Structures are given as C-alpha cells and as structure tokens.
Amino acid sequence: MAGVDLPVRAIREQIASAVDLIVHQARLKDGTRRITNITEVQGMEGDVIVMQDVFVFEQTGVLEGKIQGRLKATGIRPKFVEKFEVMGINLSPSLFGFSY
Structure with a gap:
C-alpha cells in the first residue's frame, strides 16, 4: 500500500475486521515465557478497537x-x-468458565 494515505480509523477498522484473537506471550520474572492473555478483538466503538480477555494467566505459586x-x-x-x-465445531461452555 505504498503511496496510499489511509486515515487511522480506516486502518483500525481493517485490523478489527481481520483479527479475531490476540495471543500475548510475555517473559515472566523467572525468565520463562508464558502465554499471559488470549484476547478477542470484538470490533470498533467509535475510533477505538474493542478487545476482551477470554483467558488470563493466573499465577498459583513458585516452585x-x-x-x-x-x-x-x-x-x-x-x-x-x-x-x-x-x-459444526461445538466448544463446551465449560471451556470458557461457565455452564448452562
């Protein structure tokens, strides 16, 4: 897209429509790398990309x-x-932390 000037909002809309999930990996204090968040991109609200964490890393201790x-x-x-x-792919509601 060289030479094309797109408004920031248009770029954000393209990102929000193209990306479903973001998997964030971070280096922890002990030097290990872990997936710390799995986040869903839900769309746009005004000029802002709306995201919601689906899974978050919960530290249970140090061994x-x-x-x-x-x-x-x-x-x-x-x-x-x-x-x-x-x-045709059915995911159990318990995978997301609830049942019904």
Whole structure:
C-alpha cells in the first residue's frame, strides 16, 4: 500500500475486521515465557478497537524458582464461538468458565 494515505480509523477498522484473537506471550520474572492473555478483538466503538480477555494467566505459586500458574477463563463467551458452531465445531461452555 505504498503511496496510499489511509486515515487511522480506516486502518483500525481493517485490523478489527481481520483479527479475531490476540495471543500475548510475555517473559515472566523467572525468565520463562508464558502465554499471559488470549484476547478477542470484538470490533470498533467509535475510533477505538474493542478487545476482551477470554483467558488470563493466573499465577498459583513458585516452585524451585519457577513461576507456576495456568490460563484461567474470564467467563466471557467469545463471538468466534458462533463462527465455529456454523462450521459444526461445538466448544463446551465449560471451556470458557461457565455452564448452562
């Protein structure tokens, strides 16, 4: 897209429509790398890209100098679940931290 000047809002709209999930990996204090967040891009609100954490890393302790923990569901049912269901892929509600 060289030579094309797009407004910031248009670029953000393209990102929001193209990206469903962001997987964030971080280096922890003990030097290990862990996935710390799995976040859904939900769309746009005005000029802002709206995101919602689906899973977050929860530290449970330290064992022999290494951080222990797990990804914990936030209880949010991501919008992409509907896309999966249309394709015949059913994800258990318990995966996202709730049941019904």
